[in-house]
Amino acid sequence: MLKRALVIGGGIAGIQASLDLAEAGTEVFLVERRPSIGGRMAQLDKTFPTNDCAMCILSPKLVEVSKHPNIHLLTHAELLDLEGEAPNFTARIRKHPRYVNEAKCTGCGVCTTKCPVRLPDPHNKGLSKTRCIRIPFPQAVPAVPIIEASHCLYLTRGKCGVCKKLCQADAIDYEQKPEDLALQVGAVVLALGSEEFEATLKDEYGYRTFPNVVTSIELERLLSASGPTQGHVVRPSDNKEPSRVAFIQCVGSRDMQVGNDYCSAICCMQAAKDAIILTEHLHGVESTVFCMDVRAYGKGFDRFVERAKAEHDVRFLRARVSSVEAEPETEDLVVRYNREDGSLTEESFDLLVLSVGMCASDAVRQTVRRLRLKTDDCGFVTTSAFHPLESSRRGVFVCGTASGPKDIPESVIQASGASSAVLALLGGFEPRRVSVERATPIDLRGEPTRIGVFVCRCGINIASTVDVPAVVEYASTLPKVVHAQEFLFACAKDSQKTIAEAIKEKRLTRVVVAACTPRTHEPLFQGTLEACGLNRYLFEFANIREHCSWVHQRAPEKATQKARELVRAAVAKAARLEPLERSKLPVNHSALVIGGGVAGLTATLDLAAQGYPVHLVEGDAELGGHLRKVRRTLSGECTDEFLKNLIAQVQCNDRITVHLGKTVESVTGYVGNFKTQLTGDATPIEHGVVIVATGAKERAPHEYLYGHDRRVMTQTDFEAFLADGHAREIAKLKAVVMIQCVGSREPDHPYCSRICCGTAIKNALHLKALNSKARVYVLCRDVRVYGLNERWYRQAREKGVVFLRYDEATKPHVSAENGRLLVRAKDDILGRTLALDADLLVLSAGIEPHEDNRALSQHLKVPLDADGFFLEAHVKLRPVDFATEGVFVCGLAHYPKDIAESIAQAHAAASRAATVLNKSEIEAEGKVAAVDVTRCSGCGACVAVCAYKALDLDPVFRVALVNEATCKGCGTCAATCRAGAIDLKGFRNEQILDAVNAI
Known part of the structure; x- marks a missing residue:
């Protein structure tokens, strides 16, 4: 059986699927129709709800794909056909010419600076110009230019040819032709992604008519440090900073007029995020979000929205915008909208952002047709609730937005899940020894200490506050520093290559990087050192983003001085660093x-x-x-x-x-x-790994007469009542009232329980199917049925289910009066309180964690x-991993x-677990405790405080022994030892003291 898989699509879903499969020992062909991988995420400025720099967390993944020996990257390519059956497919791929030889190109970029032809830059959504020969974006993988053949003067007229004349590597090849490949693979993962809705189809909003109307993805590019304005947000019409910004939600989503009957799932949170980020770019800016619902249904989302309101004065208005006009003299935008009470209002704004939805593109539809898969009316690949990753064709699995709108963590989860499905299809594992290609270790004995310092601008994440050139200049004056350099993005592939060249040319023996967080980036730079023959632990990280630019945004001079001091401390510690060894550990499968x-x-x-x-x-x-x-x-x-x-x-x-x-x-x-x-x-x-799938429970309500009146029940109770054959009682029901957010989105439980709105709609539809005459009222704050589930919300309304809004300050009141169950609720549209006579009151009780989670978390x-x-370890890119290696979570x-x-997350957890289990051995961490037995008194204090049981006393010699495999390098034992007999490798006393004394 072929241990080979084809992954179609190089966005974050395709990247994750490829990496998981490759780490599990499967050979992967990653096909991307664009010139580089990264997809939609590469165009984002930040990601919600953490506001991480999108490229900062994506770029290491791009580099990892390019370096992985099990991944074959085929960019600017497309699938022509898939023949055969699983697990014996033949995929026919066409690789289109980019007119640049990838094997010869060095990525120097000289050709991209001299081309005379200017074109709208697709990466910046046409807000800036690029050359006819271009590298798509600074961190692109592969970092190889592509020539736009239809605009190239040489390819269309036989003139120019300046790029070929300038290329010293002789990489320009005007004679390139399409290349057809036939790949034998056992399974396929479809991660095609989606495209944004074409906003010109909603002409009432003035997109492409009024210059100050932009789409949400165009705003992302304006916010981005690598965008058309280097992160300086200005209006397209006059380059002035906007002071009043409006967001219009659901443009091309939840809209039957354009045929899109679904919610695009990400738009509410993207608007909240961008409104927050705008306040960081433009002091005093006012943001208004016009919306139907605020669908903050994910982990940390509700807190994020509340933070936008409370800390950044973002205004969320439930209103539908009817028209947009521009004032002729100022080109400000007059927005007319209908409030919930029906009144017509208008306001003026400097900039208008259209939150455009996701759609299946023509290219996606074409590929799906070639794969012969079933889709819905909107072009999304059809799956089922019980098999969310399986397409209609055996052996072809789907993940990400190809099967419907979803955000980054859901796409990553599905990508890992699809990988697991592939691994299960391709059969039993074979324990494999991991062979990492490493350069011959450099012998540093007798070599003087030569330190290289590399400072990252991180676009403007750092450079907008910290004077990076000043930090570089200062670093060059520090003792033992022989090289100092700055990068726009130090994590980009070309930057890694430059660091490697500097190590070799300057014979560096230590490396310091001043950038963002070592939590996500340290392994990337350590890998670069190893590839050059330097021990990975001869590296020191100075975090000048979180510790300087982010926390001192309003004090750039002090932030710059602090950055200098952090670099000085890092250099002082680096001078003391020693090579460390990593022990090999066998794996229980x-x-x-x-x-x-x-x-x-x-x-x-x-x-x-x-x-x-x-x-x-x-x-x-x-x-x-x-x-x-x-x-x-x-x-x-x-x-x-x-x-x-x-x-x-x-x-x-x-x-x-x-x-x-x-x-x-x-x-x-x-x-x-x-x-x-x-x-x-x-x-x-x-065992070798742990998967935590302990579930959660429905909260027992303490309000609305629950437990005091048998007519009051939870949605779980009501679901059982409908399913268990109570036909006579169901037929008698005249009115059923449902109350949402019972125990959710409240001070004690300030999160959305995510499934309650869908459960209420499900039960309302079931009741209507059994008793069409029954009146159903759903009292809600927002209706949070995201993605394709929006269709069931529409169907419920069509069936006569009435949705009435309430807010936290005016919750419904329930009473039992003279045998009647009365629910009183304020209707904002009618402007009065309604009294609903209910036969049954159904409470949508929230989901809460089990009490024994704490004990299990301590055990693990x-x-x-x-x-x-x-x-989880990271809300976006490691949604099923824990920071503790070998432990995963789902459900x-x-x-x-x-x-x-x-189910999808369970598949994902299995996939991530397989990346450990398939190996015959793994490498332990080098930064572990070490005992000086000549100073150890055998008191046992270190043994008593170690939370990981990594220390024990030798029964004969009565000295402490460290189990390096178990040690996590926390340093508790070193801090406890009264004799000073324990040091933590990489954090020895002299290393720490030198760093402290340097500040």
Whole structure:
């Protein structure tokens, strides 16, 4: 069976799928129709809800793809056909000419500066000009130019040829022709992405008519340091800074007039993010968001929106904009809109941003047709709730926005999940020894210390506050520094190449990088050192973004001085750095999955299908978890048979051992070699990875007469009532009232439980199907059915379900009067309080984490968030990983989500686990504790304080011993040792003291 996969699409979903497959030992062909990978994320300025620089977190991924030995990158290429059946496909690929030889090109960029032909820059959405021969953006991978053949003077008229004359590498090739390839692959991952809605189709908003009307992606480019204005936000008409900015939501989404009956899922949060970022670029700017609902349904989203309102005075108005006109003299924009009460109002703004939705592009539709896949009416690939990553063709899996609108974490989760599905299809694993190509280590004995300092502008993330050239100039004067240089983006591939060249040419023995956070970027730079023969630990990072530019935005001089001092301290420490060794650790190829709900069951079956033994631990007496209480999906699929089949597959699989009625008592060990003791068992389970899938629970309401009147129930109770054959009682129902956000979006639970609106609509539709005459009222703050689920919201309205809004200050009031159940709610449109006589009151109770999450988090040494859910390593790019290596999370334990999302995340957790389990050995961290046995008194204080059980006392010599595999390098033991017998490698006393004394 072919251990090869084809990934179509080089956006963040395609990148993640490729990396996961490659790390699991699969050969990958990554095909991207554009000249470079990165997709839509490469055009963003920041990402919500953390406001991380998009390119800062994406660029290391781009470089990783380009360097991975298992990934073959085919850019400016497209799929022509897919023949055969899984797992024996033949993919026919056409690689279009870029008229530059990729093997010869050095990426110097000289050709891009001399071309006489200017064109609108597609990366900047036409807001600036670029050359006919261009590198798409500064961090592009591959960093190879492309010639736009239809505009090239030589290719169209036989004239010019200046780029070929200038190219010293002889890389320009005007004779290039399309190249057709036939690739034998076992499976396909479709990660085509989407494109933004064409805003000119909504001519009432004046896009392309009025210059100060821009789209959301154009605003991203204006905000970006690598954008047309280098991050200085100005109006296109007169280059003046706007003081009043308006955002119009749902442009091309939730709009039957243009045929898009879905929500684009990201627009509300993107508008909130951009409004916040605008205040950082333009002091005193006022932002208004015109919206129908604020769909802040994701992890951390509600807090982000509330922060926009409270700290940045962003105004959210529930209103539909009817028209936009421009004032002739000022070109300001007059926006006319209807308020919720029906009144017509107008306001003037300097800049208008259209939050355009996602659409399936013509190129996407064409590729899908060639793959012969089923799609919906809007061109999105059809999947199902129980199989969210499977297309209609066996062996072709789909992820990201190809199957519907979604944000970055959901795309990354689906990408990892699709990788797991591929691994399961392609069969059993073969333990492999990781062979990383490294240069011959440089012998530094007798060599003088020669330090290179590289300072990153990070676009304007750093350079807008810190005087980077001044920091570079200062660094060059420091002792033992022989080279100092600045980069626009130090993490870009061409910058890594420049650093490598400097190491070789200047014979550097230590490297200091002053940039953003080492949490995401340190491994990238360490890899560059290793590729040059330098030990990866002869590297020091100075964080001048978080510690300088971000926290001292209003004090640039002080921020610059602080940056100088941080660089001086880093250089002082770097001079003391020593090469460290990393020990090799064997990997146990078994997995432990904690939680037997749909997420745990799915992850277990995935890993078993890939050939790994799995231990599944469930605290209850039966499997099924929260899904046992769910009777159907929003699309009407029954869960009962699906769950029974899932459980049966687990129970009859020889690779799976189920432990019912058990909980985790203790966990010891480290990635690749864990030992877990279960309650009541004599022998611990040995395993290489852990997947946390412990689920969550429905909150028991304390309001609205719940528990005091049998007519008041939760949505879970109501769902069971509808499904369990109460036909006579259902037929008698005249009015059912539902109240949303019960226990969610409140001070005690300041988050959206994500699934409640969808559950209410699902149950309302089911009731209408059983009793069409029953009146259904849904009292809500916002209706948060995102993505393709918007269609069910529209159907509910068509069926007569009435949605009435309330706000937090005017919650509904429920009373039992003379045998009647009365719900009083203020209607903002009518301007009066309504009294609803209800036969049943159904409460959409929020989802809350289990109380025992804290104990499990302590056993596994993984964090919880402020709400008690498990906290992932990075909200955008590592949504199923923990910071603790070898431990992963999925399902409701991570955050509330629906069945399809839980299943997708379970697949993703299995994929990430497989990147560990498929290896025969892994390398331990080099920065671990070391004991000077000549000074150790054997007091045992270090043993007592070590949270990771990494120290023990030698029973014969009574000195402390360190288990380097278990040690996490936290330094607690070194701080505790009264004799000073313990040092932390990479943080020895003299290294730290030199750094401190340098400040």
